[in-house]
Amino acid sequence: MTDARQAILNAVRQALGRSASVEPAPRDYAAQPPPRPSWREHGPERFTRKLERVAGSCERLVELAAVPAAVLRYLEGLGDDRRLLVAPDPLLQGLEWPAALQRSTHPQDARRYPAAVITAALGIAETGTVVLPSGPHRPPSMQLLPDHLIVVLRTEDVVDYVEDVWQRIAAGTLPRTVTFMTGPSRTADIEQTLHVGAHGPRRLHVLLVG
Amino acid sequence: MNANAARPRIGLFVTCLVDLLRPGVGFAAVKLLESAGCIVEVPGGQTCCGQPAYNSGDLSAARALAKQTIQAMESYDYVVLPSGSCAGTLRDYPRLLAVEPVWRQRAQELAERTFELTSFLVDVLGWDAVDAEFPATVTYHDSCAGLRQLGIKQQPRRLLAKVAGLDLRELRETEDCCGFGGTFCVKYPELSTRLADDKIADIEQTGARAVLGGDLGCLLHIAGRLHRRGSPVKAYHVAEVLAGMADQGIGEDKP
Amino acid sequence: MKSTAHLFPEQARAALTDENLQAALRFAKGGFIDKRAASVARYPDFETLRERGRRIKDHTLAHLDVYLERFAAAVEARGGHVHWAPDAAAARSILLDICRRAGARTVIKGKTMVGEEIGVNAALEEAGLEVVETDLGEYIIQLAKEPPSHIIAPAVHKTRAQICKLFAEHHGSPDTLREAPELVAEARRVLREKFLAADVGITGGNFLVAETGTVVLVTNEGNGDLCLTLPRVHVVLAGIEKLVPTLDDAATMVRLLVRSATGQDISTYTTFITGARRQDEADGPDEYHMVLLDNGRSRMLGDEFREMLRCIRCGSCLNHCPVYNAVGGHAYGWVYPGPMGSVLTPQIIGLDATKDLPNACTLNGRCQEICPVKIPLPDLLRRLRALQFERGLIRGPQCWALRLWGWLARRPALYHGLTALIARLSPRGAARRLPLDSGWTQSRDFPLPQRTTFQRAWSRQAKEERRHD
Numbered sequence: 001m002t003d004a005r006q007a008i009l010n011a012v013r014q015a016l017g018r019s020a021s022v023e024p025a026p027r028d029y030a031a032q033p034p035p036r037p038s039w040r041e042h043g044p045e046r047f048t049r050k051l052e053r054v055a056g057s058c059e060r061l062v063e064l065a066a067v068p069a070a071v072l073r074y075l076e077g078l079g080d081d082r083r084l085l086v087a088p089d090p091l092l093q094g095l096e097w098p099a100a101l102q103r104s105t106h107p108q109d110a111r112r113y114p115a116a117v118i119t120a121a122l123g124i125a126e127t128g129t130v131v132l133p134s135g136p137h138r139p140p141s142m143q144l145l146p147d148h149l150i151v152v153l154r155t156e157d158v159v160d161y162v163e164d165v166w167q168r169i170a171a172g173t174l175p176r177t178v179t180f181m182t183g184p185s186r187t188a189d190i191e192q193t194l195h196v197g198a199h200g201p202r203r204l205h206v207l208l209v210g
Numbered sequence: 211m212n213a214n215a216a217r218p219r220i221g222l223f224v225t226c227l228v229d230l231l232r233p234g235v236g237f238a239a240v241k242l243l244e245s246a247g248c249i250v251e252v253p254g255g256q257t258c259c260g261q262p263a264y265n266s267g268d269l270s271a272a273r274a275l276a277k278q279t280i281q282a283m284e285s286y287d288y289v290v291l292p293s294g295s296c297a298g299t300l301r302d303y304p305r306l307l308a309v310e311p312v313w314r315q316r317a318q319e320l321a322e323r324t325f326e327l328t329s330f331l332v333d334v335l336g337w338d339a340v341d342a343e344f345p346a347t348v349t350y351h352d353s354c355a356g357l358r359q360l361g362i363k364q365q366p367r368r369l370l371a372k373v374a375g376l377d378l379r380e381l382r383e384t385e386d387c388c389g390f391g392g393t394f395c396v397k398y399p400e401l402s403t404r405l406a407d408d409k410i411a412d413i414e415q416t417g418a419r420a421v422l423g424g425d426l427g428c429l430l431h432i433a434g435r436l437h438r439r440g441s442p443v444k445a446y447h448v449a450e451v452l453a454g455m456a457d458q459g460i461g462e463d464k465p
Numbered sequence: 466m467k468s469t470a471h472l473f474p475e476q477a478r479a480a481l482t483d484e485n486l487q488a489a490l491r492f493a494k495g496g497f498i499d500k501r502a503a504s505v506a507r508y509p510d511f512e513t514l515r516e517r518g519r520r521i522k523d524h525t526l527a528h529l530d531v532y533l534e535r536f537a538a539a540v541e542a543r544g545g546h547v548h549w550a551p552d553a554a555a556a557r558s559i560l561l562d563i564c565r566r567a568g569a570r571t572v573i574k575g576k577t578m579v580g581e582e583i584g585v586n587a588a589l590e591e592a593g594l595e596v597v598e599t600d601l602g603e604y605i606i607q608l609a610k611e612p613p614s615h616i617i618a619p620a621v622h623k624t625r626a627q628i629c630k631l632f633a634e635h636h637g638s639p640d641t642l643r644e645a646p647e648l649v650a651e652a653r654r655v656l657r658e659k660f661l662a663a664d665v666g667i668t669g670g671n672f673l674v675a676e677t678g679t680v681v682l683v684t685n686e687g688n689g690d691l692c693l694t695l696p697r698v699h700v701v702l703a704g705i706e707k708l709v710p711t712l713d714d715a716a717t718m719v720r721l722l723v724r725s726a727t728g729q730d731i732s733t734y735t736t737f738i739t740g741a742r743r744q745d746e747a748d749g750p751d752e753y754h755m756v757l758l759d760n761g762r763s764r765m766l767g768d769e770f771r772e773m774l775r776c777i778r779c780g781s782c783l784n785h786c787p788v789y790n791a792v793g794g795h796a797y798g799w800v801y802p803g804p805m806g807s808v809l810t811p812q813i814i815g816l817d818a819t820k821d822l823p824n825a826c827t828l829n830g831r832c833q834e835i836c837p838v839k840i841p842l843p844d845l846l847r848r849l850r851a852l853q854f855e856r857g858l859i860r861g862p863q864c865w866a867l868r869l870w871g872w873l874a875r876r877p878a879l880y881h882g883l884t885a886l887i888a889r890l891s892p893r894g895a896a897r898r899l900p901l902d903s904g905w906t907q908s909r910d911f912p913l914p915q916r917t918t919f920q921r922a923w924s925r926q927a928k929e930e931r932r933h934d
Contacts (some may be wrong), residue, residue, distance in 0.1 A: 004536075004549040008759045009706065011551075012530045015767025024528035029520040030874060034717045035510035050730070090745075107747050110662060111845070114583020127731040139748035140694045142924040144687055162731075171677050171712065176749055178744050180735040185687040188727070189618060190645040191489075191603035191625050192496045197646075198601060199653060199660070202733065224919045226874070230884050231912060233919035252923050254881065258874040262867055265828060266852030267897070269872035278875060354701075354829035387787045391827025396863060396904030398825055400478050403908040404791050434909030437895050462914035465896030 001024070017044035030045050036126065036161055043125035043158045050128025054183035055196055056204040063209065065176055067112040067152055068097045070207050074150060075101070085109055085146060086191035092119060092152065115148035123158040127182055130164055130206060134177040141176055143181065149201040151181075153159075155210035221286030222247045225280070225296045226258040227426040228447075232460065235426060239327050250439055255282030258292075260300040264306065265392050268443045277313060278305045280320050286370040288314035288325045288334070292449050293349060293425050294356020295392075297326040301359070326356055338372055342454035345375030349418035350448070351409065351426035351432065352384050358415060364422055366448045379416040386412070390431040406435040407443040412445060420444045420454075422451055422460065433460035466584050466612055467722045470798035475823035480792035486622050486895020490793055493621045497784035500728025502900050508724065518575060518721045519839040521714045522775035525675075526766060532675040532708045533757070539678025545753040552760050560585055560667070560700065561592055563754055564607070567698045569594060569664035574684070576600035577780060578616055579702050579758055581800040582813065585667070596758050599688035601652055601674035608635050614794030614802065617726050617780035622793050656688070666692030666730055666750070670703035670738075671777070672718055676711045680738040680755070683722060699750040701738070704758050706774040709800040712737075721837035725779035726922030761813045769848055773808050775838040781844060782832035788825055797822065806841045811849055831911035848883035862901065885921040888914035 015017060024131055039046045049057040060072055075082060083102045085090050091095060097103060110116060114148045118138055120130035121209075134140050145181060167176065184201030214399070220243050224236040224450050232322035235403050243250045251419025253280055260275030280303065283289045291297040301324055331337045349369070356362040370378055389395065396402075409432060419442070426447060433445035444459025469476065480486055484875045505511045517884045525532055537547040548563075550556035565573060572594050574580060586596045586607075598607040602619040606612065608631045613619030620628070626642055633640035636655055668689050670680040680690045680701050693699045723729045743748035765774055783803030794802035799811045799819075807822040823846045844892050853859050873880045895910035905911055917925075 004551055004555060005547075005648065007547050007551050008757070008763060009530055010704070011759065011763035012533065012766060015763050015765075016527065016530065017528070017767075021531050021534065022528075024710070025524070026533055027521075027524055027714075029517050029524070030713065032709075034517050035508070035513045035716060037507075037509060054729075054733070057844075075798075111657075128674070129731060129735075134746055134749065135743075136745045139746070140690065141748045144690050146692060147786070163713050166712045174677055174679065174737070174739040176740060176746060176753075177690075177736065178737040178739075180731065182733050183730050185733055185911075186685050187601045187649060188685075189600075189620055190492045190606065190628060190648055192618065192621065193644050193645060195649045197653065198649060198686035198688070199599065199656065199691055204641065229913055229919040230888060233915060233922050236919040238924070252920070254875050254920065254924070255882045257877050258870070260874075261870075263871045265847060266864075267852070267854035268846065268867065269851050269854070269874075270873060271868070274666065274875050275524055278877075293479075352826065354811060354831075358830040358834055365849070374792060387827050387829035387831070389787070391829070393863060393867070394824070394827045396902070398474070399904045399907055400481055400807065401788060401791055401825070402827075404481055405787050406909070430912050431909065434895065434905065434911055436896075437910035437912075438908060461895035461910060 007185065033163065043160060046125040046157045047123050047128050047129060047158050048208065051183060054128065056128065056183040056206060058206045058208055061207055061209045063105055064095065065089070067207055067209065070097050071150055072098050072101060074205055075115060078148065081203055082115050083113045083115070085113045085142055087116070087118040087138055087142055089119045092117060107141045109186055110145040111143040113146055115150065116142045116146040117150040117152065120151050120153040122168055124165065124180070125158055126161045129180045129182040132177045132179045133169060135175050140149045140177060140179065144200050147201060148203045148205070150205045150207060152207045153210060154207060177190065217288040218248050218462045218464055220250045221283040221289045222250050222252045223256050223283060223291045223296065224252060225291060225293045225426065228292060229428065231424060231430065232447065233387060234339065234455055235292050235447040235449050238447070238455045239290070240248045240447040241453040242327070242449060243290065243457070245339065245341070246331055246335050251286070253282045258301045262297060262392060264299060264302070269306070273306055276306050276317065280313070280316050281397060282371055284316060284320050286356065287322065287323065288330065289378050290327055291324070292327045292447065294326045294353050294360050294362050295425050295427065296356040297324055298359040299332055314371050325398055326360055326362055326424065327364040329360060329362050330369060330371055332368055338369055339442055340369050340372035340452050342452055343374035344451050346420055347377045347379055347416070347418045348420045349379050349381050349413055349416045350384065351421055351423040351428060353383070353428045354387050357385060362424060369452050381412045381416060381461045388428045388432055390428045392427065395431055400433070401434060406432055410436060410439070410441065418443065420446055422446050422448045429460055437461050466581050466800050468799045468818055470814070470819045470822055472798055473796055473825060476798060477792045477825065484858045485624050485627065486793050489622050489624050490790060492619065494784070494790045500782060501725055501784070502729065504724040504728040514717065514721060515837055515839055517717055519529045519775065521709055521717060522838050525708050525710060526706070526771060526774055529705065529708060529766060532710060535675040535706060536673050536678055536708060539676070540740060540755050543678055545678070545740050545755055548756045549756045550756055550760070554754060555810065556758050557585060557588040558704070560702070561588060561879050563690055563698065563700055564589060564665050566612065567665055569698070569904040570826045571595045571659065571663045572665045572667060573597050573599050573659055573692050573696065574603070575668035575692045576603050576619065577667065577686065577702055579669060579704055580667065581613060582760065582862055583758065585702070588804065592707045593651060597656070597663070599656055599660065599692060601649070601686060603652045604652060605631060606655065607791060612795065612800065615783060616778050618802065618897070622795065660691045660695050660829055663696045663843055664701065665698040666696040667700045667702060669694050671722065672709050672715045673707045674712055674715050676709055677739055678711065678889055681708055681715050681719065682736045683719060685733040690736055693738060697750055698752045700754040700756060702758065704762055722777050722779050725781040725835070725837040742784065765812055770812055771842050772843060773812065773845055775840050776805055776847040777838060779837055781835050781837065783830045785835050786829065786923065787829065808842060808845045808883055809860055810848065816849070816853060816858060818852065823853065823893070826886060881918070881920045884918045888918045888921070890918060
């Protein structure tokens with residue numbers, strides 16, 4: 001394997017007309033940010049608008065304490081099933097959940113439960129995206145397997161641009177995965193028309209708190 | 211002061227297709243340029259700009275023709291061509307001759323003075339005093355090289371707007387390739403014809419009785435297909451219409 | 466994947482008369498073009514973004530050795546295994562080895578063009594593994610046992626009726642013409658079982674970020690994320706040209722990619738994968754592998770085709786190409802169709818096997834106009850034609866006719882004499898048949914000369930004027 005590595009790096013260097021690596025030239029283009037969309041509304045408003053554009057839904061809540069009731073309302077809107085996966089996030093675990101809900105915290109239940117509620121670390125106003133780093137509080141299977149995904153996001157955690165995410169999640173502390181999720185899963189592979197609910201959640205509902 | 215000093219001396223490069231298959235386009239170009247106050251010469255040392263060789267990878271032939279063209283044309287104030295693709299080829303000469311610094315320099319100087327006809331009239335001379343009539347509904351095909359390499363889009367339209375009685379209806383897709391593509395049209399005839407048919411369907415949608423364009427290659431291909439299909443739609447080079455010299459359509463043989 | 470690129474002319478002809486394919490292509494064409502155009506129009510100064518994308522790529526390629534080393538070191542520092550594959554055979558062998566060591570029986574895959582390039586599915590299946598494509602388009606063509614015909618929408622050539630039949634055959638569902646939502650739901654159900662049972666997940670990588678050793682994966686369906694979360698082993702397969710220096714650079718490239726590919730502002734799932742599962746994480750694979758593929762890319766880096774390595778596989782050039790839109794992707798005979806395929810395929814499998822690809826192009830230039838990283842595709846195709854000419858790969862009557870033409874054109878006196886003669890002797894109007902030609906006149910009339918050439922008429926006119934002076 002080391003031979004193959006050497007072979008490829010040597011081939012690359014040869015192609016570049018070099019026998020040894022040199023420090024790359026400065027990335028001049030990075031002196032200023034790229035052209036990006038701009039907007040007049042507040043970040044959370046822009047976030048909501050962009051999310052709704054891609055068939056996500058968003059509900060504003062005043063405080064975290066209102067989350068459990070909002071989640072129950074959401075499930076009631078779907079039918080009789082009260083099974084709910086709650087992410088092992090102290091923020092969620094510390095709330096007062098109604099007895100009517102049949103809760104679980106185990107990732108294995110993600111394959112059977114119709115709905116899950118998780119927290120987002122950040123939201124991105126540019127695109128209406130929730131930022132979901134993997135970790136002990138956020139097992140990715142919970143955000144991928146259930147049909148319905150409810151995401152709790154605080155308004156103070158809504159940043160403007162994609163690049164801003166990396167200011168808040170420092171490069172040195174990246175977890176295994178950071179998923180930017182924007183709306184429910186979709187495909188256009190049949191007759192090039194858009195259909196929601198491919199492999200990931202069919203519905204993405206954000207509770208925007210604050 | 212010599213009255214001629216203010217008049218630009220144009221070397222007209224008529225292009226091989228115009229020379230062999232439709233000389234009227236050349237005469238129309240002369241008329242337009244003279245109306246615009248130019249002195250026009252057509253040096254005999256020109257034959258072909260080398261585009262077929264260039265696009266087929268025969269770079270040595272392309273370079274030879276480039277040098278021949280440069281020698282024939284470089285003494286003029288401007289070189290003007292009734293073809294976007296041929297003008298584009300002349301503009302590519304500096305790259306083609308990049309490995310020969312002296313020729314590259316000459317090619318660069320020529321390229322800077324080389325223009326397609328409608329672009330020259332409008333962009334360089336600021337001239338649009340067209341004096342012609344063509345009372346008919348027409349449509350316009352934007353040839354790819356002229357459009358994308360030279361930015362020719364508004365110029366022919368601005369000139370056609372001055373043609374009395376002419377009603378220009380735009381194609382739904384003005385910028386779709388007609389399928390000529392030089393040797394492409396004979397190497398892949400079914401493909402080429404299919405693209406022509408798509409273009410013709412678009413032309414027919416406009417109800418135009420004539421299709422105009424700035425490149426004779428495209429027009430021969432479109433006209434040839436129109437003819438084979440028995441269509442009454444005629445094809446003309448835009449220069450012919452602007453010069454009031456649009457009589458027989460391309461491929462027609464009226465007595 | 467075995468190539469039939471040498472059969473382009475026949476495949477293209479067949480495609481032109483394939484009703485199903487033509488119907489499917491009609492569906493697809495306008496959508497892709499319009500969506501991209503709308504998205505670009507909405508963006509503030511897309512042209513500056515394109516230029517930035519070009520510069521990011523050119524900078525990275527100019528220092529690819531350093532960025533590759535940094536990337537690999539960062540991946541390894543996070544517990545990932547990096548494998549280097551000089552060619553397709555090496556890559557297959559590496560993937561097979563990873564699967565064998567993991568005791569794998571089922572492998573699930575996200576869409577990866579590089580996977581097609583090296584023929585990983587066939588290799589794994591030959592070794593007795595079950596391989597399941599999870600991207601819906603890839604799944605459909607896997608059932609149909611066909612290669613992809615588009616790099617973003619692999620099953621774009623399939624009509625809904627054809628898909629219904631495939632599902633009926635393989636899932637045992639009703640053999641009737643059903644609506645798309647029902648088909649999507651069915652695929653979700655069927656593939657969910659595969660996700661849950663798989664041992665190894667293989668995905669591609671849209672960008673590889675050198676500063677952090679992060680792989681960026683862009684999908685809409687969520688299948689990529691499932692492939693990298695549920696199985697015990699996750700393998701990323703990507704070409705060495707996918708490197709970008711920083712996470713911020715990746716953000717620019719993602720903005721260019723999604724708008725060019727589907728007209729979206731961002732894909733539903735944009736996932737950044739850095740290393741192996743951490744100790745305190747409940748979810749995720751036990752092993753993480755990164756396979757870096759060369760397969761001709763380092764050679765392109767050093768020759769006149771380096772610009773092709775900027776390609777971010779958006780598929781936009783295909784969508785805007787009149788030839789692709791007329792014949793679809795299969796006519797090109799290999800993994801990569803359309804303009805980018807016509808440059809890349811000869812680079813990877815050789816000029817000999819791909820004679821038509823550089824020539825089946827009108828040089829209209831639309832591809833270059835919309836490429837998010839400004840690859841000069843028509844110029845690259847011309848360069849390939851020059852190479853073909855140099856190596857004597859192009860033969861036939863057309864070649865000789867062109868050479869004769871070039872020879873004559875360099876002798877103006879002879880040229881003008883001969884052409885004037887032809888013009889004088891030629892019949893008028895338009896010909897239904899021409900000697901020595903079938904290409905033009907099989908479907909078009911040929912407008913004939915008009916008694917004289919311009920040069921002859923012009924010099925006659927000059928003589929007249931001199932006489933009158």
